[in-house]
Amino acid sequence: MAATNKVFAVARKDIKEAFSSKSTYIYVIFLLAFMLPYYGILKDIFGSLSKRGASMADLLLPGQTLSNIAFYTFPLVLAMLICSIFSAYSIIMDKTKRTLESLLATSVSLRQIWLGKTLAVAVPSIVLSLLLSILALVACNLIIVVPAIGRFIVPDSLSLAIGLVIIPVMTFLIVLVVNFFQLTMTNPRIANLIFPGIFIGIFISTVISLGKSYDFAPTYLKITLIVIGILIAVNLLLSRFLTKDRVILSSKG
Amino acid sequence: MGSAISLEGVSKTLGNRKILRDVSFTVEPGDIFGYLGPNGAGKTTTIRILLGLLSSTSGNASILGHNVGIDEQRSRVGFVLETDGLFDNMTAYQNIEYYAGIYEISHNKERIDRVLKLVDLWDRARDKVATYSKGMRQRLALARAMAHDPEVLILDEPTSGFDPSGQIQVREIILDMAHKEGKTIFLSSHNLDEVQRICNRIALINKGETKLSGELDKLQKERSRGEVIVETAEPVVESVLAELSNLPGVSIQNRQDRTLTLSTSKNTEVAIIINFLSQRGVMMNQVKRKEASLEEMYTAILREGD
Numbered sequence: 001m002a003a004t005n006k007v008f009a010v011a012r013k014d015i016k017e018a019f020s021s022k023s024t025y026i027y028v029i030f031l032l033a034f035m036l037p038y039y040g041i042l043k044d045i046f047g048s049l050s051k052r053g054a055s056m057a058d059l060l061l062p063g064q065t066l067s068n069i070a071f072y073t074f075p076l077v078l079a080m081l082i083c084s085i086f087s088a089y090s091i092i093m094d095k096t097k098r099t100l101e102s103l104l105a106t107s108v109s110l111r112q113i114w115l116g117k118t119l120a121v122a123v124p125s126i127v128l129s130l131l132l133s134i135l136a137l138v139a140c141n142l143i144i145v146v147p148a149i150g151r152f153i154v155p156d157s158l159s160l161a162i163g164l165v166i167i168p169v170m171t172f173l174i175v176l177v178v179n180f181f182q183l184t185m186t187n188p189r190i191a192n193l194i195f196p197g198i199f200i201g202i203f204i205s206t207v208i209s210l211g212k213s214y215d216f217a218p219t220y221l222k223i224t225l226i227v228i229g230i231l232i233a234v235n236l237l238l239s240r241f242l243t244k245d246r247v248i249l250s251s252k253g
Numbered sequence: 254m255g256s257a258i259s260l261e262g263v264s265k266t267l268g269n270r271k272i273l274r275d276v277s278f279t280v281e282p283g284d285i286f287g288y289l290g291p292n293g294a295g296k297t298t299t300i301r302i303l304l305g306l307l308s309s310t311s312g313n314a315s316i317l318g319h320n321v322g323i324d325e326q327r328s329r330v331g332f333v334l335e336t337d338g339l340f341d342n343m344t345a346y347q348n349i350e351y352y353a354g355i356y357e358i359s360h361n362k363e364r365i366d367r368v369l370k371l372v373d374l375w376d377r378a379r380d381k382v383a384t385y386s387k388g389m390r391q392r393l394a395l396a397r398a399m400a401h402d403p404e405v406l407i408l409d410e411p412t413s414g415f416d417p418s419g420q421i422q423v424r425e426i427i428l429d430m431a432h433k434e435g436k437t438i439f440l441s442s443h444n445l446d447e448v449q450r451i452c453n454r455i456a457l458i459n460k461g462e463t464k465l466s467g468e469l470d471k472l473q474k475e476r477s478r479g480e481v482i483v484e485t486a487e488p489v490v491e492s493v494l495a496e497l498s499n500l501p502g503v504s505i506q507n508r509q510d511r512t513l514t515l516s517t518s519k520n521t522e523v524a525i526i527i528n529f530l531s532q533r534g535v536m537m538n539q540v541k542r543k544e545a546s547l548e549e550m551y552t553a554i555l556r557e558g559d
């Protein structure tokens with residue numbers, strides 16, 4: 001219990017610091033722009049189908065497909081972008097301002113710090129990315145779907161499970177890896193590039209898959225589960241190399 | 254009761270560089286221990302080892318009888334590092350509150366108020382640290398070090414870069430911590446005058462090796478060059494001076510009005526000189542053996558190292 005409290009104390013400070021900055025809010029609002037491709041594709045499909053006099057059932061299928069794809073892909077895309085922001089208020093800032101050494105000299109273990117810093121980045125990123133994804137889903141339903149077919153389209157259970165469970169777990173594990181490198185690298189900003197790197201890869205593939213309107217949830221689930229397995233193994237391996245010597249000697253001064 | 258801090262043959266190698274070589278010293282409970290050495294001598298590395306930030310390549314380091322590598326034991330240790338480690342965007346209160354959370358201090362509000370009052374920052378507790386002067390930051394760092402009521406305080410150059418009034422203020426806080434709060438203080442410093450004033454035990458390190466360690470008083474006596482100062486009521490007559498210089502192991506080094514500086518061998522007792530002069534009717538105001546100053550010891554040892 002005591003160990004958990006220390007982890008949360010580390011995480012709470014970084015989260016508070018990130019939310020006390022205006023730039024965090026501006027960035028989150030800016031992220032809503034990444035929902036536009038989804039909105040555009042949905043509008044185009046519904047518009048062209050309506051012109052051709054499609055029935056409600058004809059509109060329901062592409063709507064459902066898009067809704068599913070969006071819900072299991074966008075949270076990860078957004079989470080990666082949000083992680084890069086929250087990460088700047090965590091280890092990067094601690095190393096730049098040389099406050100990490102003081103934290104390491106307390107009774108908190110290095111693994112507790114690693115976990116706390118990971119929670120500080122992963123938890124708000126996951127929560128915000130899910131909120132933004134749900135917000136976008138509701139907005140698209142209200143603006144496009146409901147006027148066309150008269151009801152809401154909710155993602156199917158598999159998509160919901162991937163979006164609400166699998167993606168958060170994967171995000172947490174990715175942050176854990178990035179934080180290991182941030183703790184042990186002289187320039188932690190380089191490790192932070194992993195987030196936009198993953199973002200670009202997933203964003204492009206997401207937009208492509210949205211354009212094709214092909215629901216690949218089972219394949220996506222398999223891939224994400226394999227990735228999660230790999231990330232767990234990588235983190236277990238990395239944890240063996242995490243020492244205070246490495247962290248201190250990689251810090252300036 | 255065991256030592257508060259103990260280093261036994263601690264060495265640290267980084268790459269091909271030997272930063273510390275067989276460093277040993279002990280700090281007893283209640284000591285104000287001065288850790289001296291020039292830049293690059295290995296002081297910060299020693300402190301990092303004591304705080305579990307770096308592991309030693311060989312040897313044993315312990316605080317309050319426990320290996321320094323045990324994380325939980327550091328709840329009994331407070332510290333001020335070279336960089337204060339304070340968060341600029343947070344208030345003084347929030348800074349201490351954060352560490353109080355880390356150390357899981359119960360009734361932390363009372364404790365935070367108490368340490369802020371101790372360093373005279375209570376009235377500025379709600380101000381952001383970014384608005385603080387260097388002296389205020391250092392006092393806040395001291396308050397943070399005290400927040401969890403540790404038994405041992407490790408302070409790395411706590412007055413470096415301060416003006417004299419700032420130095421005095423921090424020095425008074427350190428003395429209060431030691432004498433009123435009963436803490437053991439490990440103080441790394443460049444300021445020899447400060448160490449001489451407040452420390453009872455020292456260690457001197459140069460090029461990663463302990464050159465000297467022990468109680469300051471004893472070391473000063475041991476290292477004295479055998480000078481005895483005699484202050485007399487009237488100037489001493491020539492005949493007495495001639496006789497005095499014939500005493501075995503005594504020679505007159507300097508003579509200034511009513512003050513005589515005698516050079517004596519280490520085994521010449523001051524009592525012999527007092528007896529000799531009083532038998533010849535010389536009235537003495539004061540006779541004292543001149544102890545080596547810390548500065549003299551420091552420069553002599555560094556010269557030996559070169």
